[in-house]
Amino acid sequence: xxxxxxxxxxxxxxxxxxxxxxxxxxxxxxxxxxxxxxxxxxxxxxxxxxxxxxxxxxxxxxxxxxxxxxxxxxxxxxxxxxxxxxxxxxxxxxxxxxxxxxxxxxxxxxxxxxxxxxxxxxxxxxxxxxxxxxxxxxxxxxxxxxxxxxxxxxxxxxxxxxxxxxxxxxxxxxxxxxxxxxxxxxxxxx
Numbered sequence: 001x002x003x004x005x006x007x008x009x010x011x012x013x014x015x016x017x018x019x020x021x022x023x024x025x026x027x028x029x030x031x032x033x034x035x036x037x038x039x040x041x042x043x044x045x046x047x048x049x050x051x052x053x054x055x056x057x058x059x060x061x062x063x064x065x066x067x068x069x070x071x072x073x074x075x076x077x078x079x080x081x082x083x084x085x086x087x088x089x090x091x092x093x094x095x096x097x098x099x100x101x102x103x104x105x106x107x108x109x110x111x112x113x114x115x116x117x118x119x120x121x122x123x124x125x126x127x128x129x130x131x132x133x134x135x136x137x138x139x140x141x142x143x144x145x146x147x148x149x150x151x152x153x154x155x156x157x158x159x160x161x162x163x164x165x166x167x168x169x170x171x172x173x174x175x176x177x178x179x180x181x182x183x184x185x186x187x188x189x190x
Contacts, residue, residue: 001042001043001044001045001048001115001137002039002040002041002111002114003037003039003040003042003043004039004040004081005048005074006043006047006051007037007038007039008070008073008077008078009048009051009052009070010022010026010037011073011077012069012070012073012074013025013051013055017055017058017059024058025051025054025055025058026051026054028054029047029050029053029054031047031050031051032044032046032047033047040110040111042113042114045137052066052067063141064141065141067139067141067142067144067145068141068142068144068148070142070145071141071143071144071145071147071148071149072145072146072148072149072152073145073149074142074146075145075146075148075149075150075152075153076149076152076153079153082103085098085102085106086153089154091154091156091179092150092151092154092156092158092179093129093177093179095150095154096121096129096131096147096150097121097129099119100119100120100121115136115137116135117133117134117135117137117143118133118134119131119132119133119134120132127178127179127181128176128177128178128179129177130174130176130177131174131175131177132172132173132175133172133174133175134170134171134172134173138173140164143162143175144160147160147175148160156179156182157179157180158177158178158179158180159177159180160176160177160178161176162174162175162176163176
């Protein structure tokens with residue numbers, strides 16, 4: 001996993017738990033990595049999961065809950081770091097449809113040794129989008145949080161559900177997104 005994702009995890013923990021607790025979580029995680037995480041570096045997925053495991057114990061949250069919160073936070077950090085991917089778009093659906101064929105293509109140019117999830121898209125209606133997610137990491141809850149971050153960023157309500165299934169012995173997850181009209185967004189926020 002790329003160091004930038006570790007850096008976002010560290011920033012999330014720092015903001016939500018403080019420096020002392022962040023240091024405690026990292027020290028308690030028994031990582032194979034001894035050096036500080038740097039954005040372009042590549043580190044074992046297991047180290048990321050060990051930090052998350054330690055953090056969930058500290059926060060008293062499930063892994064799913066932690067990943068959703070982290071995903072929402074991560075979207076804003078990534079949008080801040082790479083505004084050129086997000087700022088040209090006026091709505092979340094338009095942006096989400098660029099992730100696999102634009103954003104991830106550019107990320108692979110920057111980080112040639114990276115492993116990224118893949119997405120395919122279906123549009124059952126103008127207000128709906130189905131994103132089929134595949135990743136050996138199976139971080140479905142992180143993806144759910146990223147989608148929540150997209151909704152917040154664009155100030156658009158997105159109802160989402162997902163379904164995990166296996167096809168040809170490969171596990172996928174379909175995210176069913178319904179983009180709410182403005183008046184429903186305002187009502188659901190109250």
